[in-house]
Amino acid sequence: MWIAELSRQTDVPVATIKYYLREGLLHAGEAVGATRARYDETHVRRLRLIRALVEAGGLSLARVRNVLAEVDEETREMHEVLGAAHGALIPSDLTTTEESRGRVDELVAEQGWQVDSESPDRLLLANALDALEKVGYHLDDHLLKTYASAAVQVADAEVTSLPADDRQRTVEATVVVTALGGPVLLALRRLAQQSASAQRYGNPHRPACDTAEPAVRSTSQGVRSTG
Amino acid sequence: MWIAELSRQTDVPVATIKYYLREGLLHAGEAVGATRARYDETHVRRLRLIRALVEAGGLSLARVRNVLAEVDEETREMHEVLGAAHGALIPSDLTTTEESRGRVDELVAEQGWQVDSESPDRLLLANALDALEKVGYHLDDHLLKTYASAAVQVADAEVTSLPADDRQRTVEATVVVTALGGPVLLALRRLAQQSASAQRYGNPHRPACDTAEPAVRSTSQGVRSTG
Numbered sequence: 494m495w496i497a498e499l500s501r502q503t504d505v506p507v508a509t510i511k512y513y514l515r516e517g518l519l520h521a522g523e524a525v526g527a528t529r530a531r532y533d534e535t536h537v538r539r540l541r542l543i544r545a546l547v548e549a550g551g552l553s554l555a556r557v558r559n560v561l562a563e564v565d566e567e568t569r570e571m572h573e574v575l576g577a578a579h580g581a582l583i584p585s586d587l588t589t590t591e592e593s594r595g596r597v598d599e600l601v602a603e604q605g606w607q608v609d610s611e612s613p614d615r616l617l618l619a620n621a622l623d624a625l626e627k628v629g630y631h632l633d634d635h636l637l638k639t640y641a642s643a644a645v646q647v648a649d650a651e652v653t654s655l656p657a658d659d660r661q662r663t664v665e666a667t668v669v670v671t672a673l674g675g676p677v678l679l680a681l682r683r684l685a686q687q688s689a690s691a692q693r694y695g696n697p698h699r700p701a702c703d704t705a706e707p708a709v710r711s712t713s714q715g716v717r718s719t720g
Numbered sequence: 721m722w723i724a725e726l727s728r729q730t731d732v733p734v735a736t737i738k739y740y741l742r743e744g745l746l747h748a749g750e751a752v753g754a755t756r757a758r759y760d761e762t763h764v765r766r767l768r769l770i771r772a773l774v775e776a777g778g779l780s781l782a783r784v785r786n787v788l789a790e791v792d793e794e795t796r797e798m799h800e801v802l803g804a805a806h807g808a809l810i811p812s813d814l815t816t817t818e819e820s821r822g823r824v825d826e827l828v829a830e831q832g833w834q835v836d837s838e839s840p841d842r843l844l845l846a847n848a849l850d851a852l853e854k855v856g857y858h859l860d861d862h863l864l865k866t867y868a869s870a871a872v873q874v875a876d877a878e879v880t881s882l883p884a885d886d887r888q889r890t891v892e893a894t895v896v897v898t899a900l901g902g903p904v905l906l907a908l909r910r911l912a913q914q915s916a917s918a919q920r921y922g923n924p925h926r927p928a929c930d931t932a933e934p935a936v937r938s939t940s941q942g943v944r945s946t947g
Contacts, residue, residue, distance in 0.1 A: 541856070544855065548854075549851075549855045570921065570922065572920075572922065576914065579913070604912075606911055606912065606914075606915035607915045607918040609914070612911070612914060614907065614910045614914055615911070617903075617907040618904065618907035618908060618910075618911060620903075620907075621900065621907045624776075624900050625896065627775075628771065628776045628900070630897075632901070632904065639873060640874060640877075640901070640904055641908050643871075643874045643905065644870075644905060644908035644909040644911070644912045645916075646869070647866060647867060647909050648909050648912030648915070648916045649916050650862070650867075651863070651909075651913060651916075652913055652916035652920055654860075654863055666857070669855055670857075671910065673848065673851050673855070675906045677849060677852070677859065677864075677867055678871060678905070678906070679906070680841065680844040681867050681868050682874050682878075682905070683806060683841045684828060684833055684839070684841045684842070685831075685872045685874070687834070687841055689876050689878075689879035690799050690802045690879050691799050691834040691835075692834060693799075694797065694798035694802070695797065695798075695799065
């Protein structure tokens, strides 16, 4: 296909495709004469991957280049490629305390998770725990374990759902699901919170709801104020 | 206490406290002479709440004012106050398609969630589903239900963990847990994804892991490409 058709199929403007070609993110097409080139399915797939990394993942082109290098390095194991895609989605300026990092390492060991000891995902969790401490809240072990157990269910279903036939498509789907599945999960959690709170505090418009049971469960204090 | 002590106890600068006093976000202290005033525990708690809304929730002062008005309106039911705190955390410029809104309404009904039909949380979920469609992915019902079930576990534990004795503290904790518990959950999900992916694609450094079982499970395709 010509570049116009490639643009139409991928929803990427011709000028952007030319930019990716110049930057080496996209491999050249088959030259036909001096100024035209033919493109094929491999270009469509690569453009989809770049688009997922940029639009869903919010990555800079420099980071996209790193992930693509991992995808193209045929000697790399698949889980290493996924690790690179994951790592590229993490902000590089994460600060953490020693306490929170220790707590994360303990949790990972306890859950028996196979996670690289150098994984930036550990820093991401430590940073999130620190953010809570900073405003005077300590997440207790019970609530942390509830989060962990929910996270395992979600992650297992997500990883199982990834296509396994093709490195590019797997990485593309990993980035899309990691980046855009998060907001779906968080929005569902807010809806479920609203429902749980209506049950706990009572909702005069829905008298069918029994408030007695949640009130009993409220004795377990998952979030302890430390401020 | 004098204003300096109030500042020390809450970690809010004196100049900021004076600004909140002028703006009416914080009630005046007890006047002692022409230029000094004494503050008490009610000021400490109100400042903690404002700090949670601004720092954890990232709210503008105009939105903080709305939430505080709900907290102070004694005739408001608790679940309405929490609804206002929740609503204030949602960006106001959400766009959604009719398809995604219909899917959200269906899911909420199916799950039996008590959620206001006008709740902005519905828009938040619809918007997140649209973001996936926009990059060519359709989240299938199986994966969506797995998210929903994990969300219920998390939300129940979170709402149960909220202090129930005091409106201000409940709203403060709701904002902090909603805003900062999200990143904790997402970070745990990434760690669990990494572990699930190491199991599925094999990790040469950890030969104890059996890759056979996850490969069988990969036939269920949760994320279907629509692009």
